[in-house]
Amino acid sequence: MTSTMHALTRDPLLAIAKGMLWFLMGAMALAIGACLVAIPAMLAFQNEISAEMAKEMPLLLPQFYWVVSGILVLAAVLCGVLFRIFQLLKRIVGTVGDGDPFVPENARRLTQMAWLSLVVQLLGLPLSALGALINKIGKGETHLDSIGGISGNGLLLMLILFILARVFRKGAEMRAELEGTV
Known part of the structure; x- marks a missing residue:
């Protein structure tokens, strides 16, 4: 039995985390595909969509389709960024399962995750603006004005990830120094 497999059977939390991360990565890949298919389909x-929506929103503007396409493009990019964050986290979980989490690569992964969490926050700004525009076009009937924006929790996550990256970097340095003195 490999050391990773042995660690996963010893620590069910790691197995659950890995399974959840695989699931989340699959969900993000599916969401990216759905967005990329929805844009040209829409x-x-x-004409068919306009006929149906005319019943609900008679003042539908032609820009509606371009605004929704913009939302779908941003959503696909956002899902791609989240996919990468989950992928990096899965690799960190793998090193924990191997019993060697304090490696320089994990510090780099955490730093990359922190920057990517900032990208998630920044992508929320145009998403929020486009959602508000759709809400305005739909005379307040769409309720898309609440999507996106900056999240305090997201900014806190970014800060925590940057700090953890430094902790892991320092842990790797201390371990290297200790191994050099033995």
Whole structure:
């Protein structure tokens, strides 16, 4: 039995974390695919969609389709960023399972995750603006004005990730120094 497999059977939390991360990565990949399929489909079926939406929103503007396409593009990018964050976290979990988490690579992974969490926050700004525009077009009936924006929790996560990256970097340095003195 490999050391990773042995660690996973010893620590069910690691197995659960790995399973959840695989699931989340799959969900993000599926969401990216759905967004990328929805954009051309929505534009291809513009007349049919307009006929249906005219019942609900008679003042539907032609810009509606471009705004929704922008939301879908940003959502696909956002899901791609989240996929990468989950992938990096899965690799960190793997090193924990191997019993060697304080490696320089994990510090780099945590730093990358922190920057990516900032990207998530920044992507929320245009998403929020586009959602508000859709809400305005729909005369307040869409309720998309609450998507996106800056999250205090997201900023806190970014700060925690940067701090953890430094902790892991220092832990790797201390371990290297200790191994050099033995």
